[in-house]
Amino acid sequence: MSEFQFPGLNLAITTPFDDAGRIDYISLEHNIERYLAAGVRSFLLSSGTGMHVYLSKEESEGLIRRGARIVNGRAKIIAQTSALLVEEAVERTARARDAGAEGVMVLPPFFEGPTDDQGIVDFYAEVAEVGLPVIGYNVPQAVGVAITPELLLKLSEIPGFCAVKDSGGDLGKQAELIRTGKFVMNGADNLVPYALYAGCHGLIWGGANFAPRTCLAIVDAAARGNWAETRELWKLLEPVMALLSKGDYVQTVYAAAHLAGYGAGSPRKPLRALSSDCIPALRQSIETLIEREAI
Template sequence: MSDFQFPGLNLAIATPFDDAGRIDYARLEDNVERYLAAGVRSFLFSSGTGMHVYLSKEESEELIRRGARIVNGRAKVIAQTSALLVEDVVERTVRARDAGAEGVMVLPPFFEGPTDDQGILDFYSEVAKAGLPVIGYNVPQAVGVAVTPELLDKLSEIPGFCAVKDSGGDLAKQAALIRTGHFVMNGADPLVPYALYAGCDGLIWGGANFAPKTCVALVEAAAGHKWEEVRALWKILEPSMGLIWEGDYVQSVYAAADLVGYGAGAPRKPLRALAPEKLPAIRRSLETLMEREAI
């Protein structure tokens, strides 16, 4: 794990919006400072939780640029640079590199893109030429492309391809990726302690937006192989991490972050704020966690 560039917790930070739906950079700065104070040492800007697909290219680039400037070397910076056209991904990656990002996360080709292994290999080979470490993104339920152990073996031969983030939500399949010996990052919130025990190399964690202190503590305990402590912390986190994964993920993260005090406004249209009738369940799942995060 010591040789991996992005170990431990990498926060997929929620992009804050004002009442008019514009990116709220003042709130972004405030939240970044609070996450740093909570112990977060790596940020992913323009993530899925950060509503990458609902940001314009210009907004995403500005978000990454300002985010890196706010962090100012105090933590690592990763940027999502996914796009439909490989030329756009390369351009976004170059701009992220120039803005100060230390790595990029990129979806495989999606929306009727190639699904064969060679097409995916060609795609990531082009992206890697932009000169930043590339984290592939395995989320087959969303894009229709699965990164198998065999494909990961081939991807890892590409200079600059450093890891795959697995958000498939299937622990057995993630364990199979881990057994390849290549770097694997967990992106499925309900699997966190099990993925760490299985040997994943890092986490890209959206739910950490509303529980940074507790998430940092859990990751540190796992790094020290203090599994009883990990279990105790997970008992506090599990109700909310399981609930947000059941549906309306982004809306639930925004709602939970607001309840705990890390508000980012409402998600951008076409998403809406979490339905009022779902808020009581979110609030109940956070009861013990809110006490701990307030410490």
């Protein structure tokens, strides 16, 4: 097996918005520079955390292009290019390639899309023809299609299909994917240390937006096989990661990033900012993290 292209932490970065709901590129640059200084070396732009489904094709392309320009070779750039129509997914992928992306993450066809394996394989094969490494996105609770170990083996025969990101939230099922010997990335924030122990090859992590140094430290400790250190670091992260898994994920990440000084504004409509009733518990869950990040 060739070397994996996107190991370690890949930050599913928030998309900053101004008060009028427009992409705030000044804040994007400020945040990217801070993440780079913290040690982040791979970004996923137009992610779910970055509100991909609420960005137009033009906005998504502009976000990727500006992000790649800001990074300027200092980190890898992945882009989500999911779409209902295969033609649009291919178009978005080509636009991402031309804008500077080095890989793409794509949901399988969703909302009454094909449920048979061959239909899903055909879909990814068309996307892969654009020429970028393709990361499949397994989130069956949201799209109604599960990437099983059998399907992953078939997808991995496609030239250019490089990995699957598993956000299903079931560690046992993720371990089954890992046991295929193909590249698997964890996308369930509350499973991070367990997924690393199970042998996942990388993380796409939205919760890292507000604690990048600590998240990088846990990846490093796991890579060194120091599981005692991994557990101690996870104790700092576990309260907020558990909070994220209870719902209102995007709104909570945006609010936590704001509390940690990574201003991203509020999520774009139809989502609303996290309820003020939820802020005290969120602040309490990240107080120690914020102190550690500032060191």
